[in-house]
Amino acid sequence: MHVPDGFINAPVSAATAVVAAGAVAVSLRGASREQGGERTAPLAGLVAAFIFAVQMLNFPVAAGTSGHLLGGALAAILVGPWTGVLCVSVVLVMQAVLFADGGLTALGVNITDMAIVTTVVAYALFRGLVAVLPRTRRSVTVASFVAALVSVPASAVAFTLLYAVGGTTDVSIGKVATAMVGVHVLIGIGEAAITALTVGAVIAVRPDLVYGARGLQQRLKLRVNGELVDAPGSGPAPAAAAPRSRRRFLAAGLITSFVLAGFVSFYASADPDGLEKVAADHGIDERTEEHANADSPLADYGVKGFDDARLSGGLAGVIGVGATVVAGTGVFWVVRRRRTDEDAATAAPTDTAGTTSTSV
Template structure:
């Protein structure tokens, strides 16, 4: 659903650019809390969000290359807002998808540069807000089980895609450059994107379910699902405030060098991170070659309804990576796979850099000095 240059007029493009800028600024503040755990009440797993946020952006980039057929001559691809919000939080999710859209527009000429505000508003903000709001509502009414998280993920992702189609139709009604009946645009966009939403929901539910199966503590939307570790004393132990009978010897005092009570071990996210990077590289570098070559939902509707009448060439159309293919490499499999790998690496680097900086700023007090005590979140990277 990447909107090219020329679909939306300048005033609406500028307005959506301002909306996107404000939303990103708000998300930067909210993401600091999510990355540090403050936004989730300091529950277990909060401190592990930062290492995974950049990976989520890279994974979304990779899976977006896997267009799947949804109807005759039409394909769809993951939008990723629901997946990002559920895995790393809604504010961080907005930033993840925004990073993906920025990399796609600048490096791969996918989505217009003048339409970047439109795309962030539609694909990052609308999908994330709608999906996470619906997800949280479902989690509250469903049984507190891991399967409920997967079911809620499926429904939230399914609804988020036609919601983005409705948002695009609204933006086109305000600033469309071609004289097209809005009713026809609405019907066509929502109809095809309901089908695309089924694919989005399947990918989202499978991914969230896979992470929950191995590390539920890493899923933002599943926090609080599992009970924290409780240390219990033996029932044979004598309470400290109960007097010892006179005919019984007093218990021996614990030696000063006694070992402290056991605590929950810190579990590294390295294996999950490496598995996620490997999956992203396989999707972008290999499986993407077999993706559907049919136009996606927006491209198909734009062609059929005449929305693309005033479409403009992308400013980065001569980029060495334009159209997800490395320039001057004649083998399409190699050119596309190498472009995908470069894209995953670039998105991972930029995304991780953004979230690491945010986390470090959260760990620093207002005076620029490191936070101490209750101000500093726990570390477990």
Template sequence: MHVPDGFINTPVSAAAGVAAAAAVAVSLRGARRELDERTAPLAGLVAAFIFAVQMLNFPVAAGTSGHLLGGALAAILVGPYTGVLCVAVVLLMQGILFADGGLTALGVNVLNMAVVTVVVAYAVFRGLLRLLPAGRRSVTVAAFTGALLSVPAAAATFTALYAIGGTTDVPIGKVVTAMVGVHVLIGIGEAAITAATVGAVIAVRPDLVHGARRLTVPLKLRVGGELVDAPAPAATPAPAAARSTRTLWLSGLVTALVLAGFVSFYASASPDGLEKVAADKGIDTKVEEHAAAGSPLADYSVKDVTDARLSGGLAGVIGVGSTVAVGTGVFWVVRRRRAQDLTAASTAAPSAG
């Protein structure tokens, strides 16, 4: 659902950019509460994983494909504020390096694919967890449902923006029907990928899944006919905990590299939902050439590498590497700011008394 330049006029694109920038600013502040020394590196990995999986277009209808948006997955794994930042980093890297998603439309894309998907998915996810019994299955069901609903919500948001600032005269009723209809189908794929990934991480490290924290409940023992809290288990030594987190990080990075560098060659070549609707309804008649169309990595291929498989694979590997580097850098800075805030607060506390 990467909106190119020329679909939405300049005033609406600028307004969306302001709204997206405000959301990113709020998320930068909120992410300080979500990130710690273990989850900050994993947030960069989540961004790289989303980049990789977005290269895997899957067929959803005749001549139409879809791909992961990633907002639901990021929000559940690392938290909603950090999730917005993860997807925003992915969109920035795609726009600058790969000419995917217009640069003047970056605000529109961040608003649709990062903010709306995270807000809708996480609200549905948390709401369902309050209704469902505590357990891993409930987390997976809630993740599936939140992801499913987040995709048509993003499609509806694009339609609303197009109704206000579309550059072509197309009946909005036809656009909303086509956009929401095809993205409901894409949402099923999004939901399956999100639920499978969340379930896989919960199976090995539930303590690192932001949305699964309610699974950690005190162990109860019956003593003298009454239930009492069991003694807390001995803490895992820091080096062992670091090795465990490092193993998960390396496994995730290797998976992302394999998906982007090898599996992506077998992805569907059909246009995605937005591209298909735009072509069928005439939305794309005023599309503009991407400012980075001459990039050595444009269209997810490496310039001057003639072998299509090798070219696409190298581009995918470069994209994963760049995204994990930039994402990890961003989240390290956010984490450092949180540490500084905590230090300042602890230092000021005695004097306040």
């Protein structure tokens, strides 16, 4: 659902850019609270890279139409809603700047639509479902599925509203809304499946790293004489083992992202995605403008100079994952560093007072 330049007029594009900038600024502060004292910058960077990789895997949803992960629900559940907004925003910036995917003047539209709307809608619904469902890991997976499913048509509705206000062609908004929501409900099913499978897989190996599952971890149960009892010594893993386990998890996730982007992406559907299909069918794309970076070395997810399509696309995917994980980790490292500095500044007066009192 990457909106190109020319779909939305300049005033509305500028307004969404302001909204996006404000949301990112607020998310930077919120993300510092979500990260707390944990070393979550690498995890957040990995989530951004994984979303980038999976977005390259377009899947067929109808005749001549494909869809791909948006990622707002997945990011919010794995690392928190504020951090999730930043994760998807990093992906969208990398795609627009490096790969000419999504217009530069439409970057505010895309961040508002794909990062903010999906994350807010998905996480609000997720928290509501988790509150009423049994407090189990399975409930987290089920809630993830439903939240992701709803977030995609919600994003389609948001685009339709933006187009109703700032669209550059005279088309029937009712028809656009029907087409957008209809196809994106189908795409939402794919989004929901990917999100639930990913969240379920992470919960199975490292539930402590899933933001949406905090407080839901249960002790290992053993069946004794027909009754379930807590297994002895089944509490949290020893602190000394956690860093090594985390490093292994991050390495496995990064390798998976490289494989998806560098190899599996070659087998993705070549059909236009939901927005592209609706735009072509209803004339929304009549005033589409050429991307400012259309001649970049990585435009259209291929490396210029390589004639082999498989090699070109795979190499572009690997470069994209690497660039995204570096950019994402850098952003969240700065967020974490800022939180550390703020905590130190808050504690400084107390330490000073204590020192003064001792000297007296």
